[in-house]
Amino acid sequence: MTTELRVLDPTEWDRWFAVLELAFGGVPEAPEEKELWRDLTEFERFLGVWDGDLCVGTAGAFSFRVTVPGGASVRAGGVTMVSVAGTHRRRGILTSMMRRQLDDLRAAGEPLAVLTASEPEIYGRFGYGIAAYSMRATIDTTRVRLSVPEGTDGVSLRLADVTESSAVCEELYAKLVPARPGMIARLPGWERQPLLDPAQHREGASPKLCVLAERDGELVGFAHYAVKPDWNFAGADGAVQVHQVMGLDPVAEAALWRYLCSVDLTARVRVYGRPVDEGWQHLVSDVRRCEPTLRDALFVRLVEVGAALEARTYQAPVDVVFEVADAFCPWNEGRWRLTGDAKGASCVRTSDPADLELSVRELGAAYLGGISLASLASAGRVRELCEGALVEASVAFGSPVAPWLPHGF
Structure with a gap:
């Protein structure tokens, strides 16, 4: 056939x-x-x-x-x-x-391709590397207390209809997109994705709910969540299931987390797909009682090595020559000189000796700043050919905040 x-x-x-x-x-x-x-x-x-x-x-x-x-x-x-x-x-x-x-x-x-994988082992051979992880956790609110920053009481909260509040929530989401690598600008039509709430997927939980956080009449955050009621011999044992939490500043986020952790008749808060460095972890009294777990989230593939590496900036000056292997997209193979800093970058072909040797898969993994080139080198995935180049490149490629994919696709 x-x-x-x-x-x-x-x-x-x-x-x-x-x-x-x-x-x-x-x-x-x-x-x-x-x-x-x-x-x-x-x-x-x-x-x-x-x-x-x-x-x-x-x-x-x-x-x-x-x-x-x-x-x-x-x-x-x-x-x-x-x-x-x-x-x-x-x-x-x-x-x-x-x-x-x-x-x-x-x-x-x-210059880039991105995906989420149902089976992570599949895509490495096509040059995709795991560039961002996400966190899931179950916060035991019967044992865990939150210590919130000064000013939290100045944030007012109110419940709102999920659909009717969609436009203002999308405006706030758009403000946050440039702040964290991995976030996706939602093009027209994609504002409907956070509103999906099929009854067949609720597993006994309520329809999706929305709480808005405001300061001086301005929206500074919102959360989408559901409540799954449950009871045991001792009494109420429900769970809050968090779908989205977005805040313009730490105080707004703290107000939302405090609210979610204090919903009546619940004993836990379940969160999925959250940033691995999210601030609530530093508000809780006992992070062990939150059971944080990591999972691969976003895979990145550099389609055009030069254009991709020029599209981002670097948190420290860098001047390094990569020897790149890419059997599946051979136009990327060979030596590339990357020079850059916090203001911009250039990445061009070169015949100069290589400082680091790696495949396009490792470049994809390190691209958003959440996976260290030094960490990949410790697994034998990056080879240092010039002393000092690995530290220089690892520091430059880093990001002050962890990359995060806010929703699937």
Whole structure:
């Protein structure tokens, strides 16, 4: 049999999406989720692999702008909805889709590709590195107390309808996007994503709720959450499930966390997908009772090494030559001289001797400043060829705040 890879036609979307649902367990998406994903589909950037009339492979890319160290918003392809039918494994279908996507991203002038992985082991061979982690935690509010900063009592809170408050919450979100690497500027249509609340996914919890934080009549933060009631022999044992917490300053965030940790008839606060350096960890009286756990979140792939490294800034002066290996995108292979500082950077081809040797996967992992080149070197993934180059590059590539992906795609 032969297969054909082609751009997705809108008339094929339902069949295409059904193949994706089957690959992820066969449980149909809620109608409102399915409607949103169809509306967000950029058909010219979505691919299907067909065996006759049968769809056997899916992949897509969203047009994103991702914050990088220094605050710039850089064009990136948000790789998504990747699947291969179980009946058509080991035929090169995944490789063909990854090849086509990266070629298309390069042709479009997008220096980055980003994705979240259902199976992390898959994407390393295509040059993607884990660039950002997220945290989940369960705060035992029967044992943990919060010590909030001065001024917290000056923040007023009020409940609001999730949908009716969406516009002001999106305005606040947009203000925060440049402040942390990995954050995605939400283009038109994506404001609907935080509003998704399918009943079939609530598992006994309430519909999504919203609390707004205000100071002197101005919005300074908000939280989306749900409450899952529960009882045991001793009494109320409910949980607050946090979907989003956004604050313009530490005081606003502290006011929101204090509220979430004091909801009546609950004994714990469950948080998912939060920044690994989030401030609430320093407010709690006993972080052990919060059970913080890390998980990989955002994978980054440098489509064009030179353009990508020039798009960000560096927290310390750097002048280093990389010997880059990239078998899947050979246009990136070879030596690149990176010079830069907090004001800007240049990255050009060079014939000068290399200072560091690594693959594009390691550059992707270190790109947002959350993964240290020195840490990768300790695993043998980066090789120092010139003494001192590793420390210089590791410090320069760092970020004062951890990268964070605020939502999936």
